Amino acid sequence: GAGVSQSPRYKVAKRGQDVALRCDPISGHVSLFWYQQALGQGPEFLTYFQNEAQLDKSGLPSDRFFAERPEGSVSTLKIQRTQQEDSAVYLCASSLEGAANTGELFFGEGSRLTVL
């Protein structure tokens, strides 16, 4: 489809396992964002890419979290040694750059991670 695609939609991991979440943004979108949304809360910023450059990773909660976008399109968020507090929906969003547009974020459907 033409929207932001995320996989897997649902992931159950045992505590201590590593997980990888994939985001395929809208073709041509320069900016890519990862957010973490706990149940009943607003999305919390994790990290931001402009093309392949990770310009802001200030929201990553620990060094167990790592994100990459090596070719400036698909991005992967990796969580090592998962903990129960990592259980959340991980949202990916992409956006066009440029002053001519509002900078609206287009979101994927999210990856729901449950750590047992």
Next chain:
Amino acid sequence: AQKITQTQPGMFVQEKEAVTLDCTYDTSDPSYGLFWYKQPSSGEMIFLIYQGSYDQQNATEGRYSLNFQKARKSANLVISASQLGDSAMYFCAMREGTSGTYKYIFGTGTRLKVLA
């Protein structure tokens, strides 16, 4: 300090009535954008409306309008003629920074229930 504040955890409105969802923000950046997103129970984030900090007029998109009061740093969403399908979580968000250094911050959300 909270950059985006939504003080109404939940709101009820009668079908066909108008409702206002509150949002206040805090920034020292002269250039910023304000957004409202809708998140139904299915989980996807749907863009509703955008207001730029330099826009003189309040933004409108169909039944949605944004009551922008810059001096008060408020950006309330007004939904006119509420419909049952408007029942969802609503998030206010702010984008700070000029081109190249985007960061979007979300509020904690307001859950709207439209009553038949």
